[in-house]
Amino acid sequence: MIRFENVTKEYRLTRTRSIVALENINLEINRGEFVSVIGPSGSGKSTFLALASLLDKQTNGEIHLNGKRTSLLKDKDRTNLRYELCGFIFQFASLTPALPVIDNVMLPLLLRGEQRKNLEERARTLLSDVGIKEEYVYHQPYQLSGGEQRRVAVARALLKRPAILFADEPTSALDEATAKDLIQLFREINKQGTTIVMVTHNKTLAKEGSGLLEIKNGKFTKR
């Protein structure tokens, strides 16, 4: 599903200075895997997610996504491929405060010009699947707990049926029980066929997936 071939990412700081965030990475994540990415702060985890999800471009090497050599794609085709394949959950739920829960779930697709009436039923089903009670559907995000807000963000990411779900520390600032619940939800989503790539600081939660990628000094080991 995701294959890195000799991938290097260098950030240019000034004309003469740059930082190598990832160096010569080779790895493969297969369809249906649930991979946790761990490593110290500054080791390149976010850079890895940004490259794998085509949000950013590598300096050298090739990234294959769903069998496509992405370095050959035009910007427009990269954006479309990302839209087709990738769902995102960020560190904080990042819901839009002024919109009811269900509108938050539909917002990314509404912004792409999809019709509300075609999205609403699936949005409701997803909210129920992730454990949001029916009566909360028209609540504002602030009326929900932190764990519930993350669940809404999961429903939002799943609305377009992504083949890969990228999650950047999805359990940050959640208590242990709520974090475990969220990971259980990820497991269910994974069982239904979605490949999951999750960055986490939490070593216990990292072991809940089917694979572990450990990154140190811009190098990965897969366990």
Ligand code: ADP
């Ligand atoms: P992590 O997610 O593991 O904390 P990052 O991928 O954010 O690590 O960062 C890896 C390295 O690349 C760090 O040294 C960081 O300072 C550097 N870096 C990340 N993003 C940028 C950027 N946009 N410009 C310059 N350096 C960056």
